[in-house]
Amino acid sequence: MDAISYQRAADVNGAIQAAQQPGAVFIGGGTNLLDLMKGGVAHPVTLIDITRLTALQNVETLPDGGLRIGALVRNSDAANHALVRTRYPLLTQALLSGASAQLRNMATVGGNLMQRTRCGYFYDTAFTQCNKRIPGSGCAAAGGFNRMHAILGASPQCVAVNPSDMSVALAALDATVQVSGPNSTRAIPFAQFHRLPGDRPDLDTTLQPGELITSVDLPPPAFSDHAHYLKVRDRASYAFALVSVAAALQMDGHTVQAARVALGGVAHRPWRAGVVEARITGQPLNAATLREAAAAELASAQPLKGNAFKVALAQRAIVRSVLLAAGQTGDFA
Structure with missing residues (x-):
């Protein structure tokens, strides 16, 4: 491993100021970053430890009735929080389908948003x-082993997919990511947070340098009453x-009043299925x-040699x- 320096942030402003150093990165649970460092993929110069920032560890109701989940809330705590389980069951289902219980006990909500692709060539x-x-x-995966790779929104520069389960549910739920930077705070609609690869696949998100x-x-x-997260994978865990x-509905009898559908495992970011939503809204399901x-x-999918299935x-x-x-249950074929 490379030589690195380590700083523990005392507050949010201190963390942001420390992150202005060249090569500085934030570390929370470290479940993805440390793997990347050990593998020689990531080379941070300074680690800014934010795990003691208590202001980012809360789950609280917002004035409009929504919910704010702090960036340092552990995935397991978010999934099992009473307000998440009852009001946003789709998010609970997605979180519990990801990784292992041990990893969920370490991984944070903010870190989950920032995890990198699991493309083997990366x-x-x-x-x-x-x-x-x-x-x-170049992109070795485009002409190589690409069974796990993108069929939507890819570019000749990159065919990797976003690996997060949590993010698929957040895309369907129209979440907002709150960030703080050296000059201001801003709210990023979830649909604008992760990027498609285009000609800059090295950039996964629209965060600016030093933003937290x-x-x-x-x-x-x-969408509390009608939600389901389905994960299709090679093995059960x-x-x-x-x-x-990630599917969430408002129903009036058998008619869909509103629909939220997002796909994971198919693109560089969670893929909002707007066509599906539009076609089933107002229709008997x-x-x-x-x-x-x-x-x-x-219809716009562009599969590769190994993932047409x-x-x-x-x-x-x-x-x-x-x-x-x-x-509804029964034969879905």
Whole structure:
């Protein structure tokens, strides 16, 4: 490992000021950052320890009835918090489907938002073609082993996917990321927080250098009664999603009054399924309508040699997750 310096921040302003040093990064749970450092992928010069910032460790109700989850709240604590479980069950389901219990006990909400892709070419420094790790070097995954990779929103520069389960639920719930920087604070709508790769796949988010995530804000609960997170993976636990679907509905009998659907495992960021939402809103919910909507959503997919199966898999997962969110069971094929 490289030589690094270590500082423990006493407050948010102190953490932000310390992060203005070249090569400085924040560390909370460290469940992803330390792996990247040990593998020679990340090379921070200074670690700014923010774990003692108590102001970022709370879950509290907002004046409008929404919920604020501090950036340092552990994933396990967020998933099991009474207000999250009752008002935002979709988020609880997504959090509990990620990683292992031990990792969830360490990982933080802010760190979850910042985790890097699990593309094998990104993680293995023996491969010198990775635009995310070495900008301008190429993308080995595009013509290599790409079973886990993107089918939507990719570019010739990068076909990696975002690995977070939590973020898929937050995308569906229209969350907002609150950040503080050296000059101001700002609120980033979740749809604008993660980036598509374009020609800068080394940039995962729209955060500016030195900015610190302080919380994730959820709007007032409107989808508590009909929500389902479906994660399709190679094994039942400790695996990243081939495809995941976060679905939340408002129902009037069998008719969809409002729909929120997001996909994971298919793009460089959580993919909001706007086509599906538009096509099922105001309609009686049934498998046939959903199959047509899912096919339209995936019409723009550009699969690679190794992951063409994801197109049909994503369509089937959408149908299954939305019907389960509505409380329907049976044959979803």
